[in-house]
Amino acid sequence: MTQRTWTIKEILNVTAEFLRDKKIESPRLCAEVLLSQQLRKTRIELYLSFDQPLRSSEVAQYRALVKRRLNREPLQYITGRQEFWSLEFMVNPSVLVPRPETEILVEEALRLKQANQLPDGSGDQTRILDLGTGSGAIAVSLAKEIEGAAFWASDVSAEALAVARENAERHTVSRKITFCQGDLWQALKEPVPVFDMIISNPPYIASETYDTLPEEVRAYEPRIALDGHEKGMYFIERIIAQGENYLKPGGWLLIEMDPGQTDQALGLVAATRSFCREERLMDYRKNYRMIKAQKKHG
Numbered sequence: 001m002t003q004r005t006w007t008i009k010e011i012l013n014v015t016a017e018f019l020r021d022k023k024i025e026s027p028r029l030c031a032e033v034l035l036s037q038q039l040r041k042t043r044i045e046l047y048l049s050f051d052q053p054l055r056s057s058e059v060a061q062y063r064a065l066v067k068r069r070l071n072r073e074p075l076q077y078i079t080g081r082q083e084f085w086s087l088e089f090m091v092n093p094s095v096l097v098p099r100p101e102t103e104i105l106v107e108e109a110l111r112l113k114q115a116n117q118l119p120d121g122s123g124d125q126t127r128i129l130d131l132g133t134g135s136g137a138i139a140v141s142l143a144k145e146i147e148g149a150a151f152w153a154s155d156v157s158a159e160a161l162a163v164a165r166e167n168a169e170r171h172t173v174s175r176k177i178t179f180c181q182g183d184l185w186q187a188l189k190e191p192v193p194v195f196d197m198i199i200s201n202p203p204y205i206a207s208e209t210y211d212t213l214p215e216e217v218r219a220y221e222p223r224i225a226l227d228g229h230e231k232g233m234y235f236i237e238r239i240i241a242q243g244e245n246y247l248k249p250g251g252w253l254l255i256e257m258d259p260g261q262t263d264q265a266l267g268l269v270a271a272t273r274s275f276c277r278e279e280r281l282m283d284y285r286k287n288y289r290m291i292k293a294q295k296k297h298g
Contacts (some may be wrong), residue, residue: 008035009050015066016152022070030075034065037079072215085141089167094159098137098223100202101283104290105139105254108281109199112252113146118196118248125150127193131184131200131239134225136164138199143173151177154187157224184235185242194248201233201256204228232258236265244274247295259287269293
């Protein structure tokens with residue numbers, strides 16, 4: 001029997017329909033991204049080559065990629081990349097896939113910097129800490145945007161830091177970032193610097209709800225970067241309780257969290273009596289996603 005020859009258009013249409021039947025999110029996009037990965041073409045190039053026939057080996061390799069997605073492996077881990085802040089970041093199962101809502105941390109950090117809301121350091125270099133950097137998305141994005149600043153990026157995972165370093169090199173900002181390994185503040189080596197801004201997207205999923213997460217997250221993304229222990233507040237509480245010790249007077253603390261945690265987090269900030277201008281900010285879906293607070297002067 002003669003084996004069927006598939007064109008790009010035909011295999012995309014059939015795969016998208018198949019993925020839709022299997023309840024895979026954004027089936028057409030998924031089909032296109034995976035075929036782009038397999039053929040090393042952009043999605044636009046696929047459309048310009050709709051009538052191109054595929055070799056049997058290309059079809060077999062494409063089906064292997066589709067099977068991985070059917071097993072609920074995140075598309076970003078299959079392709080090894082994810083866009084964040086209009087930059088392409090390398091990702092693998094050692095790091096979380098950067099989410100669009102985390103861009104609000106970058107937006108707010110840039111707004112504070114541009115509005116001259118950071119401490120007056122009498123000419124000192126601006127220092128920014130990305131606490132729990134993961135893929136390095138926050139630190140690298142800010143390092144691309146802010147000239148003359150020094151960045152620290154910490155993570156408890158050596159594997160995550162290796163990814164972050166590679167992303168920093170890819171975007172030519174590695175000389176601006178000091179990478180350090182350890183659990184939160186333990187990553188900072190003596191003499192410990194004080195910062196103009198500390199930014200964190202810590203683990204904040206409650207352990208008791210972890211098993212309800214989508215399979216793509218639960219089975220593939222690193223639990224160490226997601227599980228915030230009881231009620232998801234363990235790391236948030238530690239960051240708020242100790243953050244003042246690592247901030248200059250007038251410095252800012254910015255933390256991402258679950259919308260349901262923001263009220264409690266603001267209460268913890270107020271209880272320290274070390275901060276002012278506490279506020280929570282919404283994400284693109286109009287859910288409160290981040291809190292910020294400024295360390296008091298004097």
